[in-house]
Structure formats: structure tokens, C-alpha cells
Amino acid sequence: MNIKIEIEYDGTNYHGWQKQKNSLTVQEVMEKAIGEITGEEIKLIGAGRTDAGVHARGQVANFHTNTRIPVERLPYAINSQLPPDIVVKSAEIVPEDFHARYSAKSKVYTYNIYNSKYLSPFYRNYSYFFPCNVLIPSMKKAAESFVGEHDFSAFMSSQSSVKNTVRTVKRLEITKEKDLITVEIEANGFLYNMVRIIAGTLLMVGIGKIEPSEIPDIIRSKDRKRAGPTLPANGLFLEKVIYD
Amino acid sequence: MNIKIEIEYDGTNYHGWQKQKNSLTVQEVMEKAIGEITGEEIKLIGAGRTDAGVHARGQVANFHTNTRIPVERLPYAINSQLPPDIVVKSAEIVPEDFHARYSAKSKVYTYNIYNSKYLSPFYRNYSYFFPCNVLIPSMKKAAESFVGEHDFSAFMSSQSSVKNTVRTVKRLEITKEKDLITVEIEANGFLYNMVRIIAGTLLMVGIGKIEPSEIPDIIRSKDRKRAGPTLPANGLFLEKVIYD
Numbered sequence: 212m213n214i215k216i217e218i219e220y221d222g223t224n225y226h227g228w229q230k231q232k233n234s235l236t237v238q239e240v241m242e243k244a245i246g247e248i249t250g251e252e253i254k255l256i257g258a259g260r261t262d263a264g265v266h267a268r269g270q271v272a273n274f275h276t277n278t279r280i281p282v283e284r285l286p287y288a289i290n291s292q293l294p295p296d297i298v299v300k301s302a303e304i305v306p307e308d309f310h311a312r313y314s315a316k317s318k319v320y321t322y323n324i325y326n327s328k329y330l331s332p333f334y335r336n337y338s339y340f341f342p343c344n345v346l347i348p349s350m351k352k353a354a355e356s357f358v359g360e361h362d363f364s365a366f367m368s369s370q371s372s373v374k375n376t377v378r379t380v381k382r383l384e385i386t387k388e389k390d391l392i393t394v395e396i397e398a399n400g401f402l403y404n405m406v407r408i409i410a411g412t413l414l415m416v417g418i419g420k421i422e423p424s425e426i427p428d429i430i431r432s433k434d435r436k437r438a439g440p441t442l443p444a445n446g447l448f449l450e451k452v453i454y455d
Numbered sequence: 456m457n458i459k460i461e462i463e464y465d466g467t468n469y470h471g472w473q474k475q476k477n478s479l480t481v482q483e484v485m486e487k488a489i490g491e492i493t494g495e496e497i498k499l500i501g502a503g504r505t506d507a508g509v510h511a512r513g514q515v516a517n518f519h520t521n522t523r524i525p526v527e528r529l530p531y532a533i534n535s536q537l538p539p540d541i542v543v544k545s546a547e548i549v550p551e552d553f554h555a556r557y558s559a560k561s562k563v564y565t566y567n568i569y570n571s572k573y574l575s576p577f578y579r580n581y582s583y584f585f586p587c588n589v590l591i592p593s594m595k596k597a598a599e600s601f602v603g604e605h606d607f608s609a610f611m612s613s614q615s616s617v618k619n620t621v622r623t624v625k626r627l628e629i630t631k632e633k634d635l636i637t638v639e640i641e642a643n644g645f646l647y648n649m650v651r652i653i654a655g656t657l658l659m660v661g662i663g664k665i666e667p668s669e670i671p672d673i674i675r676s677k678d679r680k681r682a683g684p685t686l687p688a689n690g691l692f693l694e695k696v697i698y699d
Contacts, residue, residue: 219573328530329544335540
């Protein structure tokens with residue numbers, strides 16, 4: 212059978228989701244934990260291949276298994292084999308053709324900017340620290356221009372070689388609560404580093420280096436150099452993966 | 456001159472505030488950092504002697520110095536010598552007789568209870584994990600009985616030998632936001648482990664082991680055994696110290 216699980220993890224101590232030689236990754240730790248309780252060799256398919264230092268509140272993954280452990284017991288069983296920075300929140304049986312990545316309709320990411328004179332110790336691993344004055348209304352104005360179907364080449368890391376660079380941003384919201392600015396973005400898919408570059412571009416708008424009115428032109432230019440900087444990984448959270 | 460500073464720290468990696476042999480404490484790390492930039496031997500007086508694992512969002516301390524560093528530059532200068540889990544948020548010159556502990560009029564603590572089936576990795580160092588159903592209205596009802604001037608002997612760790620056990624609780628509030636229950640308490644002073652025992656007692660009310668109507672009687676009994684358990688240190692935050 213095919214099992215879908217929802218996972219929360221603090222990415223601070225991992226080299227991202229995807230398995231790789233000589234580095235500890237979330238996928239590897241999870242495959243070992245599930246293998247331990249099922250006695251099988253597990254291949255876990257994650258919805259989002261989060262980078263080193265990126266966190267998840269709602270990563271989704273699936274794996275095929277013949278285990279006799281009842282599905283409602285699976286989270287407890289797997290969690291008993293996991294370190295405290297990774298937790299399985301739910302498990303359910305899904306159709307055989309469910310694929311955590313390909314079946315996803317959209318994903319929601321948030322990016323945290325800690326905007327204060329001093330960085331709170333409680334946000335040191337969970338935000339980008341930015342001590343300068345930021346104009347939230349300008350950021351909100353700029354955010355509107357990202358919504359919709361666009362070629363987001365200008366907001367893709369140049370290391371990426373993906374061919375289709377058109378994505379649909381369904382929602383892009385900026386909120387500020389006390390010292391924390393949060394950029395929340397939902398899209399049907401994301402290019403490599405897209406959220407971190409959009410957050411960096413919005414921050415440049417917030418300090419007046421880019422005008423909100425320039426955003427449509429930057430998108431149209433498809434020129435990575437015209438967008439803002441790629442903000443660091445530790446401010447990024449995969450919040451949710453949405454399926455039909 | 457006498458300098459008052461406000462400090463935020465993640466207590467996870469420290470054996471509490473107060474200096475002691477063979478253990479790393481916040482006071483020791485701070486005295487070294489301030490000593491480094493002033494070239495003096497510093498004695499730092501903290502308002503609250505937080506235990507091992509307890510956090511602070513608004514600890515206050517004072518120290519006497521002849522430094523020529525302008526007071527508005529002091530936070531930056533001290534922070535440059537501190538690890539990222541401790542940060543000085545402000546510094547100001549205060550009268551010579553200001554004493555961070557004795558001059559305090561009241562202190563505010565919060566205690567976090569993570570009330571969900573699974574413990575979020577993001578709260579593993581910042582809450583007590585409690586997966587059972589909790590009745591918040593009962594906790595709120597019970598909380599009312601703590602407010603006012605009482606002998607809080609029943610809510611003091613038996614290790615303590617303090618003589619005057621009368622304290623005034625000015626405010627005791629319970630809030631629940633998503634999976635997080637927060638107990639917030641302001642008092643003119645606290646007995647040893649008082650917040651953690653009150654939080655433990657309220658939690659026993661939340662699961663029906665103690666009735667809200669029993670609280671006045673438990674207070675009057677001055678019997679530690681009738682109150683609830685001492686919850687773990689890592690859910691506790693010193694939020695604020697209030698002066699005239």
C-alpha cells in the first residue's frame with residue numbers, strides 16, 4: 212500500500228531534504244526510521260526538496276510498504292525512531308498512484324524577516340535578521356504584481372536548468388507582528404530559490420531600492436540580476452502542500 | 456556609574472543565570488563579555504535568578520562601571536562579545552542605588568504548554584509537551600483564585616528555606632493559540648519554582664484531577680503535596696521586570 216505522511220522538521224541541523232553522500236538529510240533519517248519499524252527498505256518521496264537549513268511545518272511525503280502496523284499507529288511508531296527535530300504528524304493510506312510531488316496542486320511557503328535593532332535568540336535559526344527600517348505598505352503594494360501566471364525566470368537561481376519557468380502564484384501576503392515580517396506565498400510550483408529571491412526583492416522594495424511599480428517590468432525582463440538578493444535558507448518554511 | 460541592561464536569552468544551553476563552579480551560566484558569560492569591552496572586573500546583578508533551561512525575553516541586570524563607551528553604544532559592544540543565544544536589547548544609566556533585584560516592583564513570567572498529539576520540533580526546547588485533552592475554561596476559573604496577596608507556601612519547592620512566603624499575584628492569565636497554552640503571571644515576587652508549580656496545578660485542573668473550587672483551600676493548606684507537579688524548566692520564560 213501507499214502511505215502519505217505529513218512531517219514537521221527543524222532544518223537547522225540537516226543538509227536539506229534530499230539524500231546525498233556524506234551529509235545528514237531529513238530524507239535519509241526518515242527512511243532509516245521507517246525502515247527500522249517496517250523491516251523494509253523504504254524509498255520516501257517528498258513533496259518539496261527543501262535546501263539545507265530550510266524548515267517544514269507541513270512537508271508531505273509518501274512511501275510504499277507492506278507493513279502490518281495499523282496506519283493510525285504509524286506516526287507514533289516512526290516518531291519513536293526519530294530525533295526530536297523531526298516529527299510525523301499524520302499518516303493515511305492513499306491510492307497507489309499518489310505521488311507526494313507530482314500529485315501536489317500547490318504549496319505554501321513562508322519567509323521570516325526579523326526586523327529589529329537586535330536579533331532575538333529565539334529567531335536566530337528561523338529568520339533573516341534585517342535591522343533597517345522597512346516600509347510594509349510598499350512591500351504589500353509590490354506583492355500584488357507577483358500574483359498570477361508569469362514566467363518567473365528572474366526569480367530563479369542561475370544554477371537551475373529547469374526548462375518550463377512559468378508558474379502561477381495564487382497568493383502573496385505580507386504581515387508584520389511585533390518584530391517579525393512574514394512573507395507567505397502559495398503557488399502551483401516553485402523554481403529553485405524562488406521564494407528566497409522574491410522575499411529578497413520585496414525587502415529591497417521595503418527599503419526603497421526598488422519601486423513597487425518596477426516589479427512587473429522585472430518579471431518581464433526574465434533577468435535574475437534585476438531582482439533582489441537570495442535571502443538565507445534559515446528564514447524559509449514549507450508550510451503546507453495542497454492536494455485535490 | 457550604574458548601568459541597567461535588558462537581556463534576552465535562550466536558556467537551553469545554560470545552567471541558569473547564577474554563576475556557579477564547573478557549569479556555564481548566563482551571568483558568567485555576560486560578565487566576561489562586559490569585562491572584555493570595559494577592561495574591568497564586572498559584577499552583574501540580575502533581577503531574576505532563572506534556573507537551568509529557563510529562558511528570558513526581558514531579564515534585567517545592572518552593573519557598576521567607569522567605562523567611556525557611550526551608553527547607547529553599549530548593547531552593540533557587548534553583543535559583539537556574546538554568543539547568539541544571548542542578546543542585550545538596551546542599556547541606560549540609572550541612579551547609583553538602583554538594584555536590578557531589590558528595586559523591582561514586579562516580574563512577569565510565562566509558561567508554555569504544548570498541547571497536541573505530537574510535539575512540534577520548534578517548541579521542543581520552549582514548552583512542556585502535554586498530549587491529553589485540557590479544559591481551558593476550568594483552568595481560567597482556577598486561575599482567578601491565585602490573584603491577590605496569599606501565603607504561597609504550597610507552591611514553593613520544598614528545597615527552599617525562604618522565610619516570608621507571602622506574595623501578591625497581580626495577574627494570572629491563560630491563553631490558548633493553536634496548540635500552545637500559555638500561563639502568564641505577574642507578581643511582586645516569586646517563591647522558588649512558584650510559576651512551574653502553579654502551571655502544574657492549573658494543568659491538573661485542566662484534566663479534572665483538581666477542581667477549580669479546591670484552589671483556595673490548597674493555598675490555605677500551605678501544603679506542597681496538595682498542589683500539582685513542578686513542570687519542567689524549559690517551558691518557562693522571564694518576560695519582563697517592572698520598576699517604578
